[in-house]
């Protein structure tokens with residue numbers, strides 16, 4: 095049989111393959127691997143959310159739902175976006191999806207065409223480019239600007255230089271995975287305005303909108319008339335520690351949501367019925383567990399930053415959002431004579447510490463960086479960062 099050649103162009107999510115490698119090392123060597131590889135909160139889903147799902151199951155709410163999602167959930171999502179950001183949306187602007195990834199899939203599907211170009215500021219979450227390729231569009235990477243003091247920032251000029259008549263979309267992931275960057279209101283606004291003035295869509299991935307520590311998060315949905323030129327992809331996964339529930343959403347102009355209906359129904363029919371009820375409880379219920387989790391992440395962020403500063407050749411900056419450190423490690427790599435993949439794999443094999451090579455986050459900038467998630471206990475952060483420091487010190491001799 096003939097297989098679709100596009101499948102060969104698609105890159106997988108490397109955090110998943112490194113987790114498999116870490117498990118193999120635990121089995122072979124009998125050591126406990128401390129993992130900073132995974133992009134999910136180490137917290138359980140708050141109990142009132144689980145209760146809502148259990149109730150839905152007990153009440154027999156187990157069939158298909160409407161494809162865009164149950165009205166109660168779409169209303170709750172609209173209320174969230176309106177109350178937080180003044181988004182001016184109603185239930186008809188919402189398409190509930192099976193997680194943030196499906197939301198991205200739909201958002202990118204809506205804004206590209208065969209032969210078009212999608213600008214992706216990099217280092218970037220890997221999935222954007224894959225979806226673009228699936229639809230025959232070309233990912234065009236543009237580096238973010240990095241400095242030790244300010245971390246990663248949007249550099250507008252090189253983005254504008256890469257715009258061609260074929261450009262149909264620009265990705266804006268804020269706060270950002272893998273860098274943890276929180277882009278300023280000014281940067282977001284200017285990027286949106288430049289895109290909008292050229293009729294280019296902004297695909298805004300705001301799945302970390304609650305993971306904000308320093309400064310203020312500025313949502314694309316705060317911009318007047320944002321739906322004319324932007325599509326929002328969002329998720330319950332991170333905020334409510336619901337990664338396994340697979341619940342997310344797209345928010346967009348009604349015209350876009352209506353057009354996405356046939357694609358969504360052809361892929362997944364609807365999001366899981368009882369997960370949708372849980373989503374209502376998440377948005378409308380007690381936010382205290384979320385606040386506690388974010389406060390804990392903030393403490394870990396500071397702890398990890400201090401510890402990373404003690405690792406020779408590591409240049410961390412203090413990221414304002416998400417739950418990742420993305421230190422520059424070029425000096426350490428040069429001292430050790432390794433590239434970033436060799437560094438990460440040797441560290442895992444010898445010290446049982448899993449971090450991800452920045453090269454997993456296309457395109458090129460990541461070769462000088464590593465991603466370290468601080469969604470791990472403080473004890474593990476202390477132990478893991480000690481092992482990392484020892485590794486660099488021993489090898490650098």
Ligand SMILES: Cc1ncc(COP(=O)(O)O)c(C=O)c1O
Pocket residue numbers: 133192193194195196198219267270271299301329330331332337341342
């Ligand atoms: C930036 C970003 N967007 C989207 C997703 C996907 O979210 P979900 O797990 O809800 O599919 C992730 C998950 O890691 C992410 O980091």
